[in-house]
Amino acid sequence: MSEPIVVGIDGSEESDHALQWAAAEAALRERPLHIVHTLESWPYKAPLFKPAESTERMTRAGHRLLTAARERVLERRPALEVTTALVAEETSQALRDQSDKAFELVLGSRGRGGFAGMLLGSTSLRMAARPTVPVVIVRGDTGDRGEIVVGIDLLRDSGAVLDYALEAAALHDARLRVVHAWQTFGTLIEAGYAVDAEQIELDLRAQTIDAYKPLRTEYPRVDVVDEIIMEHPVTALSNASRNARLLVVGAHQRHWSAPRLGSIAHGAIHHARCPVAVIPST
Known part of the structure; x- marks a missing residue:
């Protein structure tokens, strides 16, 4: 079975x-x-x-x-x-x-x-x-329309998170939106640093594509779009979830004390407008 x-x-x-x-x-x-x-x-x-x-x-x-x-x-x-x-x-x-x-x-x-x-x-x-x-x-809208949204952290291995999201998109015949949010951009500007915003976005987009590219051969028919957002990840994912049927995030546990949900996943669960899938850390 x-x-x-x-x-x-x-x-x-x-x-x-x-x-x-x-x-x-x-x-x-x-x-x-x-x-x-x-x-x-x-x-x-x-x-x-x-x-x-x-x-x-x-x-x-x-x-x-x-x-x-x-x-x-x-x-x-x-x-x-x-x-x-x-x-x-x-x-x-x-x-x-x-x-x-x-x-x-x-x-x-x-x-x-x-x-x-x-x-x-x-x-x-x-x-x-x-x-x-x-x-x-x-929670939120549990309808059978809309895209699958997955939030990824480029500093962590997102393979399991992306694999779950791609499989879900393939099963539902839905588009997959891969979101990476980068809040540091605004912080650097406020601190007075000279920032090449266009180049930073290009670099982050290339890294995002590299993160899901190895899995594309398994799900060739899934329409994948990537989105780089210069704001807090919880805000970015919450906004993206408004038009989604499912939001996928990684657990990213903290290990130095009692097990706690990572702050991004915690915030996504509280603020998402659709069901949220939390994927175990690898």
Whole structure:
């Protein structure tokens, strides 16, 4: 069986959007869909604080939620292979375990119930901060039109990020916009340095083309455009996401303390107008 697409649900409107996005993605990629709902694990570990009938009620409600979600998916996509899992465990750990061998993990931008912490800055951000597989956070416009936008950092290896973005563009028959934003330009001008803006842009564009050129032979039919923007990367990506169906960024974790999402990916998740795919660092 091919690697599944895993989606976490909790019954909220946001998680339902994530479910529908994940189902469409699974059908397009011809992969199984695995739907996960978590229950707070502490009632099972501390029965003195939670009556047995309460935990049983939570379990029944969780099973009903999963059954209804599976039925909604199969109603629209009867040929899709769909499995479910109800897990009594801390949410982040449950999602990590369930998606360990997945193709990607899909989450809503915020949630409730078993995903009570799934606000931006909580579960979704924790999963994106230390991804072992691509993590897609579904927010904004989830329509099936528009281009794929990928933001790249020329100081890092962007191979995995570009490969995911090119494959997505090929699958969706969409144009790929490769964006590199360079804020230092404005800083140098403000500091009084003489700057050859035209030459800097030419150099950055050449480096951007060199970054994705090795992958073009694998996706010859994808229409690729590159864009060099002299402004903050988060602003540039947020603006580009207005006309996009998907924004792709790298996780670029910081390793000197607890795992934290890189500032660009963090900002993109907060401000994007479309779903955001965060790709693990290589």
